[in-house]
Amino acid sequence: MGDPAFGGIAVRNLYKIFGPNAGAHVDAVRNGMTKTELNAVHGHVLGLRDINIEIASGSIQVIMGLSGSGKSTLIRHINRLIDPTAGEVLVDGVDVVKMGAADLRTFRRHQTAMVFQKFALLPHRSVLDNTMFGLEIQGIERGKSRDIAMRWLERVGLKGFESKYPNQLSGGMQQRVGLARALSNDAPVLLMDEAYSALDPLIRMDMQSVLLDIQAEIRKTIVFITHDLDEALRLGDQIAILRDGEVIQQGTSQDIVLRPADDYVASFVREVNRGRVVHVEAVMTPLRTPSASGHLPGGRTIAADVTIEEALRMLVGTPDDEATVVDATAKPVGTVSFRQLAGAMVNAHDIGQQAGESRANVA
Ligand SMILES: Nc1ncnc2c1ncn2[C@@H]1O[C@H](COP(=O)(O)OP(=O)(O)O)[C@@H](O)[C@H]1O
Ligand SMILES: [Mg+2]
Numbered sequence: 001m002g003d004p005a006f007g008g009i010a011v012r013n014l015y016k017i018f019g020p021n022a023g024a025h026v027d028a029v030r031n032g033m034t035k036t037e038l039n040a041v042h043g044h045v046l047g048l049r050d051i052n053i054e055i056a057s058g059s060i061q062v063i064m065g066l067s068g069s070g071k072s073t074l075i076r077h078i079n080r081l082i083d084p085t086a087g088e089v090l091v092d093g094v095d096v097v098k099m100g101a102a103d104l105r106t107f108r109r110h111q112t113a114m115v116f117q118k119f120a121l122l123p124h125r126s127v128l129d130n131t132m133f134g135l136e137i138q139g140i141e142r143g144k145s146r147d148i149a150m151r152w153l154e155r156v157g158l159k160g161f162e163s164k165y166p167n168q169l170s171g172g173m174q175q176r177v178g179l180a181r182a183l184s185n186d187a188p189v190l191l192m193d194e195a196y197s198a199l200d201p202l203i204r205m206d207m208q209s210v211l212l213d214i215q216a217e218i219r220k221t222i223v224f225i226t227h228d229l230d231e232a233l234r235l236g237d238q239i240a241i242l243r244d245g246e247v248i249q250q251g252t253s254q255d256i257v258l259r260p261a262d263d264y265v266a267s268f269v270r271e272v273n274r275g276r277v278v279h280v281e282a283v284m285t286p287l288r289t290p291s292a293s294g295h296l297p298g299g300r301t302i303a304a305d306v307t308i309e310e311a312l313r314m315l316v317g318t319p320d321d322e323a324t325v326v327d328a329t330a331k332p333v334g335t336v337s338f339r340q341l342a343g344a345m346v347n348a349h350d351i352g353q354q355a356g357e358s359r360a361n362v363a
Helices: 022-030 037-043 071-078 099-112 129-132 133-139 142-155 172-183 201-218 229-235 253-259 263-269 308-315 338-346 349-363
Strands: 009-018 043-054 061-064 086-091 110-116 190-194 221-226 238-243 246-251 300-303 322-326 330-337
Touching: 009 022, 009 071, 022 037, 037 043, 037 061, 043 071, 043 246, 061 071, 061 229, 071 086, 071 190, 071 221, 099 110, 110 172, 129 133, 129 142, 129 172, 133 142, 133 172, 172 201, 172 253, 201 229, 221 229, 221 238, 229 253, 238 253, 246 253, 246 263, 253 263, 300 308, 308 322, 308 338, 330 338
Parallel strands: 061 221, 061 238, 110 190, 190 221, 300 322
Antiparallel strands: 009 043, 009 086, 238 246, 322 330
C-alpha cells in the first residue's frame, strides 16, 4: 500500500462481441457496423466498441451510462471476468488479457477487489468473518486477518457490529461490510459496479462520503460504475460516458457539465444542479493579463475552483457585490459579481456562453 505509481490502468482498443463466432465480426464492427446491424445480420451482440481509457493510479474513474450501455461488460474486463474479442487491458503495464491461469489468479487476489451492488455477503458468517473472507483465501494467518478486518470495520463505521450477521444489518450497513471486505484486501485496484445503486438517496450520499474520506487516505485506483450523474460528478476525478458500447465523452465533471458532447450527455446534464458542480472560473470575467495587482480595491477573494453555490454563499450578506477570483497560487485571474453568479444558477445552460461573452467584453 502507499506506492502512488501502483494500480494505473490503460484500456486500449477494446472490443467485445457476444456470440459463438465473435472474432469473425470484429473487422466489420471496426469498419462501422452498428450494434443493431450486427444483431440483425449476424445475431451477435456488440458489447463494447473500441474503448480507450487511461486511468491514473490513485484516481477515481467513473463509468456512466444507461442500462445496457456496456458498463458491467467494461469493468469485468479489468479483472478478466470477461475475455475481450480484441484489445488490451493493462494494469501496471501488464496486459491482463495475456495472463495465464496462475498469474490471473494471483492478479485477481492481490491486485483487485470488487464491491457489488447486492453486497454478496455470506449469510451464515458474521460481519467480521465476512470481512476477513478475502484474507482467508489469501492464506493470511487468522490473528493478522482479524486485526486488518477490525481496523477496516471501524474505518467504515461498523465498530461494535462485528459479531452481527448480515440479515441483522440495514442495506447501507451491509454495503459498509462489502467495502470493508474489499479494503481489507489492500489491493491497489478497487472495482465498484453500481455498488450504491440499490441504496436510498441519503444513505447513498453517506456512502459516497465514506468512500471519498477513505480514498483521501488510501489513494487506490477506483473504477466506479453508476447510472446516476450526481454520483458520477461527486466521485469522479474523471468520468467516461458510455452509450451502446461506445465511449461518447470522457473528461472531468466540469467538462461534462459545461460541454456535453451530444444530446445523450446533455439529457443527463439537464437535471444537474450546476451551482454545486460548476466552478467560479467558468463564469468569472477573466483578467486580460493575470497580475498580482489585479485585486479589486478592498474586496474579498474567492478561489477559482469554488462552486458557484459556495461563492454565492460567501458574497451573500456582505457589502461586496464583486470579488477577485484567485488561482491556487493566490494570483488574481478574474473578477466575479453577485449578478454573474446568480445568473449562472438561474440561466444554467448559458454558462459557457456567458463566460465567452464576458471574455469578449474584456477584450
Ligand atoms: N453474456 C452475454 N451475452 C450476450 N449479450 C450480453 C452478455 N452480457 C451482456 N450482454 C449485452 O451487452 C450489452 C451491455 O450489457 P452490460 O455491460 O450488462 O450493460 P450495463 O452494465 O451498462 O447495464 C447489453 O446489450 C447486454 O444485453
Ligand atoms: Mg451493469
